Amino acid sequence: MRTYKFASWNVNGLRAVLKKEPSFTDIATELDADILAIQETKLQEGQVAVELPGYVQTWSHAERKGYSGTAVFSREEPLSVRRADSLLPYAAGNELVATAVTEGRVCALEFDSYWFVDVYTPNAQNELARIDTRMAWDDAYRSFLKGLEGEAGKPIVTCGDFNVAHEEIDLKNPKSNRGNAGFSDEERGKFTELLDAGFTDTFRLLHPDETGAYSWWSYRFNARKNNAGWRIDYFLVSDAVRDQVREATIRSDIFGSDHCPVELVIDL
Template sequence: MRSCVNKGFYDYFREIDADLFCVQETKLQEGQIELDLGDAYQQYWNYAEKKGYSGTAVFTKVTPRSVRYGLEEESEPEGRIITLEFDSFYLVTVYTPNAKRDLSRLAYRLEWEERFRKYVLGLDAKKPVIICGDLNVAHQEIDLKNAKGNRGNSGFTEEEREKMTLLLDSGFTDSFRYLYPDRTDAYSWWSNMPGVRERNVGWRIDYFLVSSRLRPAILEARIDSHIFGSDHCPILLEMKDF
C-alpha cells in the first residue's frame, strides 16, 4: 500500500469515486500510513501481526451498522478479513491464504476455505453478501494464460479450484463471468518477471462474488488492467439498488 500511494493510487481512487473501496495485502502495521481520502470516507483496517505481511482495508462513504474482523473470532493474526454490515447486505473483503509455490500451505489453505465458506453462508442466511477479494485461485482454464503449463501449481491446483466451485455452488455468483462468460485474456494479476505483463501472461484471481439472488442487480463487472502500481490491477463492481 505504501508503494501504491506513490504510483497513482490517489488519482485512481478519486477518479473511481466508489461508495466502497476494498484493499487486500496492505502489508502495513497500524500507524505506518495515513491516507488522506477526504472527509467522505471512513477507514477500517485489519492488520497482520507479522510486519509487512497480508492485511486488508475498506474505505466507505456509508456508515456500516457493524464491523467485524476475522472469521469465528473477533480478530485473527493474518488480518485477512473485514466484514461490514449495511442495511440490505454484508460486504466482506478477503485476502485468501496462498498455498505457496511448494504447496506447503495447501492443507491450511483448504481448511481455511471451508471455514470461510461456512462463515459467508451464515451471513447469507441473514441478508445478501458481496465478497471482494484476492481469492488466490484461477477458477477455470479461461482464467489464466497458460492453463496446461500451470495445472497443479499453486493457485491452479484441482483442490483449490474445487473449493471455488463449492463456494459458487453454495449460492454465490462470480459477477465477471456472469456478465462475460466467454471473455478471454481478462486477468487481474501478473508475475513481476520481465515482459510478462506487457504480453498479458496473467491470471484472474481477484473477484467480486455476490449472493446469487443479487444477479439482477449487477450492472457492470470490470477489470481495470490499464492501471499499474501493483502486480494486481483493480477490479470494479457496479450494482443498482436492491
C-alpha cells in the same frame, strides 16, 4: 434500492503505492467507488495516514509486520464490522485457520441492505506448501459467509484476491500451471464449492466467454506487457441478487501493483 459502484484492488504494499504516480489516492479518486476494498496492505496500525475525504476507513492489520492486511474505504458508516477472527467458530478448532486469522485477511462490513466482505485468501505457496491451511480456510470462509447471510437475511457482496484461477479461461497458460499454487485441483474445487453454496462470479456472469481478462501478472518475463496473466481477483454476490448485477469490469489500464483493480456495479 439504489445503484452502488464497488472496487477491489490488491495493492501489494500500500506504502509503496502511496509514493507512486499516480498515487493510491489519485487512483481511488478515479475509481470513484461507493466502497473501495484493498488487500495486501503490508501495514501495522498507525504506520500510514491515508487522506481520502468522504470515506470511512476500516482496517484489519496482520500481527506479523509487513505482511498481508486488508482495508475498506466506504462512503457510508457501517452498522457493524467483523474481522478474520469471526471465522474461528466455523473452523472447528483448526489450528491452521487460527494462525491464518492473525494475518488481517478479512474486513466484513454490515450495511442496511447487504454485507460487504473484503478478503485476502491465503496463498497455497510453492509446491503447495500451505495447501492444508488453504483448504481449511476455504471451508471456514465459505461457512462464515453463509452464516452472515443467514443472520439477518441480507445478501453478501464479497471481493478480493481469492488466489485462484477458477477455470482454464482464467489464466494465460493453464496447461503448464496445472497443479501449481493458484491453479491446483484442490483450490479450484474449493472455489467451485463456494459458488455452489449460493454465490455468483459476477465477471463470468456478464462475460462468460471473454478470454485474456486477467487481474494479476507476475513481475517476471514481461508478463503484463505480454498479458500472460491470471484472473484471481473477484466480486462474488449472493445468488439472490445476481440479477441485479449491472457491470463487472477489470481495470487493466490501472497500474501501481502486480494486480489491477476490479469493479462491480449492482443494485441493492
